[in-house]
Amino acid sequence: MSGAKSNGNDYLFEIAVFLATSARNCIDEPPLYGPFRLLDALSKIADLPKHAPCLKEDPFLQEVKAIVDEKKFLVVYGGEEFKKAIDEVVEMFAKELKKRYLEKAKESSE
């Protein structure tokens, strides 16, 4: 995907094209490419606020994006390392979910 800044609609369109072409390619590609494309989509979606100023940049998603971009190519080094990297990302989300929806909610109800 282009690094040049586009407007929100252009960027959304790019993501849509990426998802459509990935969906078709995933039928024929190695099974691990499915999760790989999903991670790549996550990385692209995390950048949406940079292209659509109406959205607020989410520091957590940027943190996740950095991890994803650093580790997504582990897919070529074997399934186990790649799986560990995805587990790490999911764990980050689980902690963040707790923070956003359980701990903060608890604080506000107290």
Add this chain to the structure above:
Amino acid sequence: MDVFEAIKGRRSVRKYKTEPVDKELVKKLLDAARWAPSGGNIQPWLFIVIDDSKVLNVIRKISPGYFGEAPLAILVCSNREKAYKIGGTLGRDYLSIADCAMAVQNMLLAAYALGLGTCVVKSFSHAAIKEVLAIPEGIEPELLVIIGHPNQVPKPPPKVPMSEIVHLNRYGEKFSGLEG
């Protein structure tokens, strides 16, 4: 450059500088490609050089396997009609693809020797790339080679040990003394 150095040193580069690739170097890559072996000397390959940033940008969008901002890509296509006329179904269905793969490998090694980075991409939308580049029936896009000046070179991927893949004289017989 020693050929073994090129074979072992080449990597699939996914981060590039935006600096353009000199046209003379592009010509060298294409010449190296066409000197690949070809079954029945069919030479089924065709090369579409893409250096227009607008076209590249569209290709990038329809190629989930295309990473980085490389300023150049070469789409290697096979002329299946020609391959069938000369080589029959073997030529059309097998040799044309094998020949293009060998041409691409030549291109990759030549690029490495010239200080360029490359990445071979098969993860593109076949239908979309044919439409965007106006590729006629009978011509099939096989592999997209991304080319540019490398910004970051990845570590080597693990390789299956030779002892697991090499047999001597008949299947299952060990070729002793192989490293790894």
